[in-house]
Amino acid sequence: MDSFSYRDNALHAENIAVDAIAEKFGTPCYVYSREALEQSFRAYQDALADWPHLVCYAVKANSNLAVLDVLARLGAGFDIVSVGELERVVAAGGDPAKIVFSGVAKTPAEMARALELGIHCFNVESAAELDVLNRVAGNMNLLAPVSIRVNPDVDARTHPYISTGLRENKFGLGVDEAIALYRRAAQLPHLEIRGLDCHIGSQLTELSPFIDALRHLLVLIDRLEAEGIIIRHLDLGGGLGVRYRDEQPPAIADYIGAIRAELGTRQLPLVFEPGRSIAANAGLLLTRVEYVKQTPEHNFALVDAGMNDMIRPALYQAWLDIQPTRRQEEGINAHWDIVGPVCETGDFLGKNRPLTLADGTLLAMFGAGAYGFSMSSNYNSRPRAAEIMVDGDQMHLVRRRESISDLLHLEQTLPG
């Protein structure tokens, strides 16, 4: 079943008309579907049911506690990149033993907290980080489980800002540097080599870059094993794309199937770190048209959500579908630039969209469940939006709208 669908010309999230959500909680707001989150997570679990695995949801995609809670209840692991994400997982009831810690600049304090909680693995991205981790673990009398993030130098054929597997990117290490670092890790007393890690980019819509990367990694695993360095799990990161417009990414089952086929009889435990493919299509952003403004050159729909609420169009020229929540909406039929209230020319949600709308029309942006709220900010002193989780015919406010006092309470004027 589609978790977001039009029934009687009204857009529904599961069994709730989204107009009722906007009515109750105001706009802009994010609306998530529990069912959609569960479906995508289960697609990973089902495809890996008879293979040793850990699916670690990438918290950065959508870190709302209720989202983490839904996934933790299904047995999810989590991929984190900061102590803030770590504490979110713990607060949501996630199991620390299923956490992998990625990121290029982990601090000693972050490492210490993760060690204290007993996480599954640190994905180490540089020689300097490896030494600091060894020292921090030594001070705590613990062994730090490590993987090294390898940059297999494959072109993920995605937007350059979200491609991470090329040599020119700041992430990971080249194959030869990684081998040298594994040798060093094997010597250091407070580290335990667990796995090999890789993440080549996000919103990948083809299988071949994943398979190319995997082939490089398998060669590397063999080279390491020949030296007596045993790799106990292979973390293939996240990156599977979703359909926003007309992209045709592989289904989750086909993606996992292709990886399994490439591995053949090598039953190496697999770790995945999917973010977007779990959360993107489990969320909408609801925004209301404040004003329409027609100039000789352009038709502007000025809406109450801005780039501070959803930055993907401004940052990556991302295209996300925007539709009125009621079909047969009355209004002006035209090609609209849907723009926000922020004082930036780049503040748009969509351009040149053929739609019928008027002052007051409620719009839904689809595919907004990943990298939406989690990348939002208070720019222009705009309180951040509310977040609502729909579960069947229930709606739950899972983050209240920020207030003006929320914006001010961490600051103070000078004394005197």
Ligand SMILES: Cc1ncc(COP(=O)(O)O)c(C=O)c1O
């Ligand atoms: C290390 C790492 N793992 C996982 C992810 C999640 O990626 P995606 O949302 O594309 O699945 C990212 C973000 O690209 C990442 O940097």
Ligand SMILES: N[C@@H](CCCC[NH3+])C(=O)O
């Ligand atoms: N934030 C990005 C994806 C980057 C993923 C982080 N490694 C997006 O919205 O597409």
